[in-house]
Structure formats: C-alpha cells, structure tokens
Amino acid sequence: MEKKYLSPINSQSVVQSVIDRxxxxxIEGELKPGDQIPTEHELSSLLNVSRNTVREAIRILIAYGVLEVRRAEGTFVCDGFSTKMLNPAIYTIILQKEGSYEQLIGLRKIIENGIMLLIKEQGIEKEEWNKISERCNALVCELEKDPVDVEAAADRDIEFHNEIARATHNDLVLVIHDVVVQLSKSSRYRTIEKVIEKGDKQYLIDTHKNLLDKLKGENIEELYAAINNSYFYWKDIYR
Structure with a gap:
C-alpha cells in the first residue's frame, strides 16, 4: 500500500508541505522513532518537489529535533523526546506582544490541573509522596529564613512542582511541563519577590502545604481550588 506521506505534493508552500508530510x-505511524527516511533524491522524486526544497524541510525538522543525521548512514526519525521539538511554541508565546502573560497563566493552569488529575487517576507510591513532601519542606525552610533568598526559594518552588510532574511517569507530560517551567521562571522569581516585599510569605507556605494536602485528599474540586489560589500573586504581577 502506498504511504500517504509519500504522495506527490501540489502546493505553493512546498517546504511547509514537505514538513507537514x-x-x-x-503521527500516522508510517514513520516510527528510529526509522530511516528516504534519501533526499528519493523524496524529491516521490513528492514531486525540488531537492533544495527537500533539503530545507529536512534542515528545519533537524533543528526542531524531529529528525537527526547519522554520519555515513542517512537521516532518521529521532528516537525519543527533545525539548527542541517545542521551541517554536516557546518562541510564539515569547514574541506575542499582547495577552501573552494571560495565556501563559492559562497554559500553566491547564498543565498543572492535568498533572494533578493524572496523578489522582494513576495513584502514587509512598516513596513518591515522600519525595514530594521533602521538596515541599525544603521550600518551606527556604521561606522561613530571614532574610529570604528569593532566587533559592524560586528554585525550591520549581523543584517541588517538578517532583509532582515526575510522579505522572509520563515522558511527554514532563517535556511540556519543562517548557512551562522555562517560560515561567522569571515570573516565579518576581512573584516570590513581591510576596516577600508585602510581608506575606506565610501565604506561600500555606499555599504549598494546602496544595500537598489536597493532592493527598479525595476531593478533586478542592484540589483545583488550591491550585487556583496559588495564582493570586502570580496574576497580580502583570496587572
């Protein structure tokens, strides 16, 4: 049976069409991780496009972490996840002039709610609970210092949320979560800084303890409410 991705292309945007194919x-499973793709010459002939077009499309897919070149062997589909795959999405968010912060908040909420729901559905081992609790305690200890090292506290906050994400045992979730962490790193720092300036560091302590408590509980709506409450200052820094 002829593979759909190798049928001739009749399009004005030929480079993008090759990428899409x-x-x-x-996505359709006609090419699997680790598979070698046809040669530049073969793709050019099968897709009815120039070799320069094929070369440019492959170059872009390599930059995105979708394909890789193995010396003296050829071009292959990458066998595993790469954060480079999501770089275009990162740049899209960064370069937006209006509404990007609100969209980032929305994205982070969706990811965090999804992570929590997945954990609730799958269950979690005692050892994983212990690791999450240790990360929470480390954050609390950092916040109880006087003065608070804002950068260190932000790092402990990220480690806490990373540990929760790891409990999903889902590589794709971890990749997307890591992108959200990269995008929100500076805003986490500013949020903690603002909370400290207002003398309300107890809010941060209580918020994270409550989040951990609700994650252990049975009521999913209370868990979502705890997540939403954790964004009070985070949203405020962009007003």
Missing part, C-alpha cells in the same frame, strides 16, 4: 507520516 513527514510529520504526518510520524
């Missing part, structure tokens, strides 16, 4: 082949 190859990624479609991966």
């Amino acid at each position: 190859i990624t479609e082949g991966i």
Whole structure:
C-alpha cells in the first residue's frame, strides 16, 4: 500500500508541505522513532518537489529535533523526546506582544490541573509522596529564613512542582511541563519577590502545604481550588 506521506505534493508552500508530510507520516505511524527516511533524491522524486526544497524541510525538522543525521548512514526519525521539538511554541508565546502573560497563566493552569488529575487517576507510591513532601519542606525552610533568598526559594518552588510532574511517569507530560517551567521562571522569581516585599510569605507556605494536602485528599474540586489560589500573586504581577 502506498504511504500517504509519500504522495506527490501540489502546493505553493512546498517546504511547509514537505514538513507537514513527514510529520504526518510520524503521527500516522508510517514513520516510527528510529526509522530511516528516504534519501533526499528519493523524496524529491516521490513528492514531486525540488531537492533544495527537500533539503530545507529536512534542515528545519533537524533543528526542531524531529529528525537527526547519522554520519555515513542517512537521516532518521529521532528516537525519543527533545525539548527542541517545542521551541517554536516557546518562541510564539515569547514574541506575542499582547495577552501573552494571560495565556501563559492559562497554559500553566491547564498543565498543572492535568498533572494533578493524572496523578489522582494513576495513584502514587509512598516513596513518591515522600519525595514530594521533602521538596515541599525544603521550600518551606527556604521561606522561613530571614532574610529570604528569593532566587533559592524560586528554585525550591520549581523543584517541588517538578517532583509532582515526575510522579505522572509520563515522558511527554514532563517535556511540556519543562517548557512551562522555562517560560515561567522569571515570573516565579518576581512573584516570590513581591510576596516577600508585602510581608506575606506565610501565604506561600500555606499555599504549598494546602496544595500537598489536597493532592493527598479525595476531593478533586478542592484540589483545583488550591491550585487556583496559588495564582493570586502570580496574576497580580502583570496587572
């Protein structure tokens, strides 16, 4: 049976069409991680496009972490996740002039709610609970210092949320979560800084303890409310 991703292309945006065809082949399972793709010459002939077009499309997919070149072997579909795959999405958010912060908050909420729901559905081992609790305690200890090292506190906050994400045992979730962490790192710092300036560091302590408590509980609505409450100052820094 002829593979759909190798049918001739009749399009004005030929480079993007080649990119779309190859990624479609991966999504549909016609190309699997570790598979070698046809040669530049073969793709040019099969897709009815120039070799320069194929070369440019492959170059872009390599930059995105979708394909890789193995010396003296050829070009292959990457076998595993790479944060480079999500770089275009990162740049799209960064370069937006209006509404990007609100959208970032929305994205982070969706990811965090999804992570919590996945953990509730899958369950969690005692050892994982202990690790999450240790991360929470480390954050609390950092916040109880006088003066508070804002950068260190932000790092402990990230480690706490990273530990929760790891409890999903889902590599794709971890990749997307890592992107959100990269995008929100500076705003986490500013949020903690603002809370400290207002003399309300107890809010941060209580928020994270409550989040941990609700994650252990049975009521999913209370868990979502705890997550939403944790954004009070985070949203405020952009007003």
